[in-house]
Amino acid sequence: MTRSEITPSPDVTVPRSEAEIAARMKALEALMIEKGIMTTEAVDRLAEIYENEVGPQLGATVVAKAWTDPEFKARLLANATDACAEMGIGGLQGEDMVAVENTDDVHNVVVCTLCSCYPWPVLGLPPNWYKQPAYRSRIVREPRAMLRDEFGHDVPESVEVRVWDSSAELRYMVLPQRPPGTEDKSEAELAELVTRDSMIGVAPVRV
Ligand SMILES: [Co+2]
Missing domain, CATH: 3.90.330.10 (Nitrile hydratase alpha /Thiocyanate hydrolase gamma)
Structure with a gap:
């Protein structure tokens, strides 16, 4: 078995699917932008930093x-x-x-x-x-x-x-x-x- 084949064993409960997490993130992001806590630019910049620079x-x-x-x-x-x-x-x-x-x-x-x-x-x-x-x-x-x-x-x-x-x-x-x-x-x-x-x-x- 290689590491790419590691999958959750059937007796382990995975609380959320990736799609669900992504949907929740999108909702949170939209809410933060709406409330003026974050701007779209700031969110994009953060994602860019943690994907490419750090x-x-x-x-x-x-x-x-x-x-x-x-x-x-x-x-x-x-x-x-x-x-x-x-x-x-x-x-x-x-x-x-x-x-x-x-x-x-x-x-x-x-x-x-x-x-x-x-x-x-x-x-x-x-x-x-x-x-x-x-x-x-x-x-x-x-x-x-x-x-x-x-x-x-x-x-x-x-x-x-x-x-x-x-x-x-x-x-x-x-x-x-x-x-x-x-x-x-x-x-x-x-x-x-x-x-x-x-x-x-x-x-x-x-x-
Ligand atoms: Co942890």
Whole structure:
């Protein structure tokens, strides 16, 4: 099974269909515009930002900086929101971000068991599989098997797997390990190696 084939299991109740959510969003948007809370332009601009401008390419620059600047890395692990703000990265759904570091002994992976909480400023909008009940339940029950079967990521038995449950209060991102053989690469070159999946913790960074 590949991740695109992950579908909700029949015993899981999915509260709303995508069409219903889209309809509710449209209704909310219309109401906010009507009441003068938002303008059409502002709504379009926000959608554009979170679809095109904010995304894993920003998270990748954060990771590359942490790999090359130990003091920045310490600040990132102490307070990811503040450290990202230093780089001009922040905003909606990034108010309380936490970075967790992968090491030789620990592999971190992120989920939102309730819905799809996710640090938008550094990762953009979550992929579909992140929102599926199949991922949300199994990654907690058997993370090692899930990573192996669905993502082809075999975490050695000697490495502890930690699963972090994102919420509206805390949104996690993974600081992946810098791959060996990248000592000569610049920060910009390193950033190109960092993928969204590596910052969710379902894949390593590969050269
Ligand atoms: Co959530």
